[in-house]
Amino acid sequence: MNCAEFEACLLELVAEESHAGLIHTEARSHASSCSRCAARLAEERVLVAGLRAWANTAQHETASAHVEAALLTRFRALERTKAAVPDIQSPNRALWKAPRYVGLAASILLLFGWALIQFTRKTDVEQAQRQPAPKLSASSEQTAAAPGKIPSLGRVAAGVDGAGPQSGPTQPDGLVALPPPERGIRSETPRDPGRKPARPVKPRPPQVSTPVTEGRLQYAARSTGRTERRPVEAERTANDHIETEFIPFMAAGPRFSSEQRQFVRVKLPRSALQVFGLPMNMERAREPVQADVMLGEDGRALAVRFVRE
Amino acid sequence: MIDPQTLSDEELLRLTRAGDEHAFTVLYRRHQGPVYRFALQMSGSQSVADDITQEVFLALMREFSRFDSSRGSLAPYLYGVARNQVRRHMERGKFQVPIHDDGGASLEPITAPGDPLGDLTLREGLSALRQAILTLPLHYREVVALCDLEEMSYEEAARSIGCAVGTIRSRLHRAHALLIQKLRDAKETPSGVSRNSMRCFK
Numbered sequence: 001m002n003c004a005e006f007e008a009c010l011l012e013l014v015a016e017e018s019h020a021g022l023i024h025t026e027a028r029s030h031a032s033s034c035s036r037c038a039a040r041l042a043e044e045r046v047l048v049a050g051l052r053a054w055a056n057t058a059q060h061e062t063a064s065a066h067v068e069a070a071l072l073t074r075f076r077a078l079e080r081t082k083a084a085v086p087d088i089q090s091p092n093r094a095l096w097k098a099p100r101y102v103g104l105a106a107s108i109l110l111l112f113g114w115a116l117i118q119f120t121r122k123t124d125v126e127q128a129q130r131q132p133a134p135k136l137s138a139s140s141e142q143t144a145a146a147p148g149k150i151p152s153l154g155r156v157a158a159g160v161d162g163a164g165p166q167s168g169p170t171q172p173d174g175l176v177a178l179p180p181p182e183r184g185i186r187s188e189t190p191r192d193p194g195r196k197p198a199r200p201v202k203p204r205p206p207q208v209s210t211p212v213t214e215g216r217l218q219y220a221a222r223s224t225g226r227t228e229r230r231p232v233e234a235e236r237t238a239n240d241h242i243e244t245e246f247i248p249f250m251a252a253g254p255r256f257s258s259e260q261r262q263f264v265r266v267k268l269p270r271s272a273l274q275v276f277g278l279p280m281n282m283e284r285a286r287e288p289v290q291a292d293v294m295l296g297e298d299g300r301a302l303a304v305r306f307v308r309e
Numbered sequence: 310m311i312d313p314q315t316l317s318d319e320e321l322l323r324l325t326r327a328g329d330e331h332a333f334t335v336l337y338r339r340h341q342g343p344v345y346r347f348a349l350q351m352s353g354s355q356s357v358a359d360d361i362t363q364e365v366f367l368a369l370m371r372e373f374s375r376f377d378s379s380r381g382s383l384a385p386y387l388y389g390v391a392r393n394q395v396r397r398h399m400e401r402g403k404f405q406v407p408i409h410d411d412g413g414a415s416l417e418p419i420t421a422p423g424d425p426l427g428d429l430t431l432r433e434g435l436s437a438l439r440q441a442i443l444t445l446p447l448h449y450r451e452v453v454a455l456c457d458l459e460e461m462s463y464e465e466a467a468r469s470i471g472c473a474v475g476t477i478r479s480r481l482h483r484a485h486a487l488l489i490q491k492l493r494d495a496k497e498t499p500s501g502v503s504r505n506s507m508r509c510f511k
Binding site for chain 2: 007010011043044047048050051052053054055057058059060061062063064066067068070071072074075076078079082
């Protein structure tokens, strides 16, 4: 053992706590041969003896009696405070502390909500099946403007191939400037007689929102009623047909409700959503968005709605 | 009827939390001595030690939930709180506290063979030792107070201070070396230590 090793085990050596007998013996033999380490050992012994002496004299020292008295006074005050404050919410808290109650209540609510959704969808399908299919003819290209008799253009146009643009709407002064359509303006055209008849769709009046300036635009996401298909949930979500309400252009004015209308399916840059104050997904900024433009008799654009199929 | 004296700290805490004043008294009397002595050895002042003891048990009374019995017994927890209180007192910047000159008034001499530092177990020797401890840096002083004076094991001291056992060991070793050096210096200038009855602890 050298001096450094001796120094390392000095505390244990003096405290006589070391159970490693070999080290103990080696340290003692080193101290007997090294005068410096022997002196260090002696000093350490004196120090430890002094510390123990002090510890013995101090072991009966305690805090003053007034500390205990002050603490007990404080303890009683705290207990009085606890008793004075009524625990109003304790019954509810006790109830809701039990996680099983919370879990049970949540399960019941989820089950009830799911059953309600299923029942509502089933009812819609049954009602749609009872109604006759709408007659789509060439004359339906220009549809009467009577509310309640205009079929949902989102659905009608969705099944029609793009037949080329109709007479392009010339936008008069004062209209909201829409970005130009990118490609394939789709308009309502009669179905090919050779094709399968269209699925019965519940007729729906065009829903017109208040002008943009009133700041009351809302997204109206509606289910398309494709309940005969029962795809998996993710697929169904992806296929959901979402369309906004018709957003009138400012210049449409009072003629909006009395004119005959045409509807043109166009694709617009996604930034058009922002023009109408609608939220835009920046991650899909490069993808176009579909829109139905409502045209008046003179070809003026009256309103627009955005469609996601 | 169960005697509260026989109950464990955890049971006494549970009773105290439920408002049992007697349980709190038993708990206080069981632990106040070590806490007070630690505070006294750290601060050198009885009034500061009283204040710190009171603060420690007030903290326990206010926040019983902070003590987690799964992490250790109550004593190291109380030492930890006391240590924080001592540091807080020091940070307030006072610490010009009187050192007790009557610390070894009733001491009986203990023989120390081959004594190179003088007889530390005599009255004057103990007084010098006490003053030398109070001049140690805080992190050395606390390990001396815990391990040497309260005879705590290294593991318990490490839990109280919140460091590794090896750190306790090395600090204690260094603290002893410093103490020996200070006592040797004090012996060379006999009136050097006791001349200053006021000492900065920081």
